[in-house]
Amino acid sequence: MKSKNVARRAVARLLGAAVLSAALIGVAPAGAQAATPTQAALSTQALQTSSVVAVAQPTLKRGDSGPAVRTLQKKLNALGYWTGGTADGQFGGNTEQAVLALKKVARLPRDGIAGPKVWRALADGVRPKARSSRGHVIEVDKKRQVLKIVDDGRVRFTLNTSTGSGQQYSSQGTTRVASTPSGRYRVYRQIDGVRHAPLGVLYRPKYFNGGIAVHGADSVPAYPASHGCVRVSNAAADWIWNTGKMPIGTRVRVY
Structure with a gap:
């Protein structure tokens, strides 16, 4: 307890010296000796070490700017x-x-x-980890509902995505479950445009498993909502195409 009291008194003396030196620097009367640069530096250091100013970042949402x-x-x-x-x-x-x-x-x-x-x-630098270790791979994490663009085991980009909902649906007289199967695939087909498929509109799709593709969509919610495809925003789909992130032959890993 004695050592703590001594430490508190020492900090108080430093803080007092800092305030006094700051006052001398800013408003020293004519003929008075101002604090030297060394004293000013020590005073600034004392202020920095004796108090911490917490600056809260604002809560931001769509429509905000600045x-x-x-x-x-x-x-x-x-x-x-x-x-x-x-x-x-x-x-x-x-x-x-x-x-x-x-x-x-x-x-x-x-x-x-x-x-x-x-x-x-x-x-804290939070970012996802890759499961692949070599080459250029598109990873679809169904649990987290994100799409990762990975190079040699390093996640370069992470996009919000929405995969198969797991719900039943009917199409052309057949009832199926909306699923995005796990596995390892490759992009084998792509359409640089809009495809009006039986189950909906696919913007610039990149097919990797039968009729399942990574494609742009007007709606990419926070939860699994597709019939099986991997949705990204239309803007993200444009970026994938325009920057060559997912050409024919690209490995796709779904888990």
Whole structure:
């Protein structure tokens, strides 16, 4: 207890010296001796070591804009959560999808709102792990509901996705279960456009298992909702195509 009291008194003396030196520097009367640079540095150090100022990041959501959104986007992009490629300070659909992907990986409630836990996850550098170790691979994690673009075992990008719902559906007189089968595949077919399939519209699909494809969609919710395909946003589908992230022959691993 005695040692703690001594430490407290020492900190108090340092803090008092810092305040006094700051006052001398800023408002020293004519003829008075101002604090030397060394004293000023010591005073600043004392202030830094004796107190911590916590700056809370704001809670952000779709429709917000400004410097805080730009900071959020930069941090997401740095960890591979694709926000559209740039930090424009506008919290739109791409940023919302990126936040949702991060929250899935961090095991946070699945929504597109960036609150304190999202900022903490970003500060902690939360990103998913790959299961593949060699080559360029598209990994679809059905449990986390994210699509990972992996190079030699390193996850380069992470996208929000929605896979098979597991619910029954009927099509052309047949009842099936909406499932995205696990396994290892390769992209064998692609359509650079819109396909109006019996089960819905597929935007720029990349087929890897029969009629199952990675494709763009207007709706990519936080939960499994497709008939079996791997949905990404239309903007993400454009980016995959335009940057050559998933050409014919690309390995696809679903688990």
